[in-house]
Amino acid sequence: MAMNPMEQFEVKPLVPLHIGGYDLSFTNQSLWMCIVVGAASIFLLYAGASRRLVPTRAQSMAELGYEFVANMIHSTAGDAGLKFFPFVFTIFMFVLLSNFFGLLPGSFTVTSQIAVTFALAAVVILTVILVGFLRHGIGFLKLFAPKAPWYLLVLLVPIEVISFLTRPISLSVRLFANMLAGHTMLKVFAGFVIALGATAITPKPYWSVLSIAPMFLIVAITTLELLVAFLQAYVFAILTCIYLSEALYLHDQH
Amino acid sequence: MDLASAKQIGAGLACVALVGAGIGIGNVFGSYLSGALRNPGAAASQTTNLFLGFALCEATGLFGLVIALIILFT
Numbered sequence: 001m002a003m004n005p006m007e008q009f010e011v012k013p014l015v016p017l018h019i020g021g022y023d024l025s026f027t028n029q030s031l032w033m034c035i036v037v038g039a040a041s042i043f044l045l046y047a048g049a050s051r052r053l054v055p056t057r058a059q060s061m062a063e064l065g066y067e068f069v070a071n072m073i074h075s076t077a078g079d080a081g082l083k084f085f086p087f088v089f090t091i092f093m094f095v096l097l098s099n100f101f102g103l104l105p106g107s108f109t110v111t112s113q114i115a116v117t118f119a120l121a122a123v124v125i126l127t128v129i130l131v132g133f134l135r136h137g138i139g140f141l142k143l144f145a146p147k148a149p150w151y152l153l154v155l156l157v158p159i160e161v162i163s164f165l166t167r168p169i170s171l172s173v174r175l176f177a178n179m180l181a182g183h184t185m186l187k188v189f190a191g192f193v194i195a196l197g198a199t200a201i202t203p204k205p206y207w208s209v210l211s212i213a214p215m216f217l218i219v220a221i222t223t224l225e226l227l228v229a230f231l232q233a234y235v236f237a238i239l240t241c242i243y244l245s246e247a248l249y250l251h252d253q254h
Numbered sequence: 255m256d257l258a259s260a261k262q263i264g265a266g267l268a269c270v271a272l273v274g275a276g277i278g279i280g281n282v283f284g285s286y287l288s289g290a291l292r293n294p295g296a297a298a299s300q301t302t303n304l305f306l307g308f309a310l311c312e313a314t315g316l317f318g319l320v321i322a323l324i325i326l327f328t
Contacts, residue, residue, distance in 0.1 A: 076302055170313035177316040235309045242306060 005187035009112050032108040036097045077245035092237040099229030112179040121172035124240050132247035178232050182225045189214045268322035275315020282307045
């Protein structure tokens with residue numbers, strides 16, 4: 001009985017495809033990304049199709065998501081940030097649905113792969129840099145030099161540069177590590193249930209009754225994971241907004 | 255001690271970084287609650303800062319976890 005809690009994160013090719021020395025296979029990872037994007041698109045198209053004054057259930061769910069993200073952008077990045085609503089909403093929906101679909105039994109968690117989360121974080125940071133330079137020109141570099149006496153700037157500028165450069169790493173690692181740790185924990189506790197339940201065929205079968213305890217724990221942890229799945233999507237989106245607002249307004253208050 | 259067992263011990267030690275993250279996250283939410291209970295009117299406006307503090311705090315601990323994973327899988 002080989003139970004490896006990390007087995008669920010294995011990327012397996014479904015349709016092998018090798019072009020010019022590159023492995024471009026269609027993997028279970030690609031399949032679940034397609035499912036997530038398809039589900040989000042179908043849901044939003046279906047919910048957005050009925051533009052009634054008194055919304056249907058699906059429409060009010062979509063409106064809830066819209067207003068949630070719109071309020072989040074408005075409170076952090078102001079009016080100028082609302083131009084980036086499609087960008088932030090797309091990222092939020094993708095991360096949220098990936099996290100939720102990953103909680104289905106037997107599914108694959110797209111966001112538990114550092115390649116996916118780092119690509120998302122890189123897109124965010126490159127957008128921030130692009131917006132900053134387009135809006136402020138070379139003045140965007142003032143972001144790294146807050147108003148301070150020169151002897152403090154000697155210290156502050158390297159700190160600001162390092163903190164800016166670690167953003168894509170922390171943004172991607174946070175999401176990836178949370179998903180990885182949560183799903184590994186679920187599998188480890190599932191292993192406890194099976195290991196305790198398997199004592200039923202040993203000379204001391206009464207121990208197998210104890211397997212109900214980790215079973216209840218799994219239920220509790222799954223609830224916690226639902227919260228984490230939402231919270232990480234929220235944190236990812238709100239940090240995107242905060243980084244965008246820094247690029248839009250530099251250090252000025254708006 | 256051979257390299258394989260040293261790797262396992264090193265990965266375990268690297269996870270100690272999560273102790274700091276735990277203390278930090280507890281501190282962030284504890285301070286937020288004590289502030290929010292004293293001045294509930296200002297609580298809603300500070301949720302953004304709350305999650306920002308939580309996220310930054312968690313990230314520092316997770317760097318330790320990443321180092322553990324790098325040790326184990328390289």
